Amino acid sequence: MTRKPVLIRGEDLWKSYPTGKDQTLEVLKGVDLEVRQGEIVVIVGPSGSGKSTLLHLLGGLDRPTKGRVVVGGVDLFSFSDEQLAKYRNKRLGFVFQFHHLLPEFTALENVAMPSLIMGKPLKQCRKHALDLLLDVGLQDRQEHKPAELSGGEQQRVAVARALMNDPDIVLADEPSGNLDMENGLRLHKLLVQLARKRGTAFVIATHNHDLAKRGDRILRITDGKLVHAGRGKETE
Ligand code: ADP
Ligand code: MG
Numbered sequence: 001m002t003r004k005p006v007l008i009r010g011e012d013l014w015k016s017y018p019t020g021k022d023q024t025l026e027v028l029k030g031v032d033l034e035v036r037q038g039e040i041v042v043i044v045g046p047s048g049s050g051k052s053t054l055l056h057l058l059g060g061l062d063r064p065t066k067g068r069v070v071v072g073g074v075d076l077f078s079f080s081d082e083q084l085a086k087y088r089n090k091r092l093g094f095v096f097q098f099h100h101l102l103p104e105f106t107a108l109e110n111v112a113m114p115s116l117i118m119g120k121p122l123k124q125c126r127k128h129a130l131d132l133l134l135d136v137g138l139q140d141r142q143e144h145k146p147a148e149l150s151g152g153e154q155q156r157v158a159v160a161r162a163l164m165n166d167p168d169i170v171l172a173d174e175p176s177g178n179l180d181m182e183n184g185l186r187l188h189k190l191l192v193q194l195a196r197k198r199g200t201a202f203v204i205a206t207h208n209h210d211l212a213k214r215g216d217r218i219l220r221i222t223d224g225k226l227v228h229a230g231r232g233k234e235t236e
């Protein structure tokens with residue numbers, strides 16, 4: 001069996017934050033990571049261990065103190081700001097613990113936004129966004145504003161939005177961290193289903209056990225390093 005191509009590689013990633021006069025907090029201390037096409041990689045570790053920090057580096061939202069993030073053979077941080085913004089919008093999707101939907105726009109408009117920003121034709125954007133709302137079971141909520149949706153529904157809209165530009169990878173930071181158990185389970189099943197259907201890779205930071213065990217690979221951040229922590233079941 002041929003292995004799928006590597007989409008993104010973190011090489012010897014270090015990250016420290018200044019914490020006051022002459023003091024720094026070393027969060028990541030040499031993290032190596034490869035993510036292949038279509039795989040679901042779960043990052044676990046207690047609160048404060050550096051999960052969000054790692055996702056921020058992989059997503060080009062923050063720079064490592066040392067090390068590289070390589071995509072298509074190129075260091076992400078050698079891109080110009082414009083190239084980086086373009087790469088992020090086209091190749092990556094983001095899902096956060098809090099949905100970050102735009103309150104004054106409808107669910108459909110929120111989903112369509114990443115493509116509208118790229119200047120794609122409105123009609124095409126609306127059609128694709130509607131297909132995605134169908135995929136996440138919210139086709140009958142398209143005209144609702146975020147405040148008119150439940151927490152679980154808001155998060156499913158955020159997932160649809162993350163997939164709008166057909167990214168290679170979705171980075172999800174505690175995607176069910178703000179949901180009750182039932183809505184969390186529903187979201188976990190949906191994430192795996194969408195990853196399989198579309199062949200999208202997911203890197204998911206979570207301390208939720210149910211979500212972790214659905215991954216293809218589980219990696220744990222321990223003392224600033226990433227260690228293999230088991231393999232979950234393949235799919236539902
Ligand atoms: P996790 O997502 O696993 O809970 P984080 O990556 O958010 O962990 O944070 C790791 C550590 O780095 C924590 O101790 C946190 O307080 C610290 N940290 C995160 N971001 C910053 C920042 N911008 N400035 C200073 N310290 C930070
Ligand atoms: Mg975090």
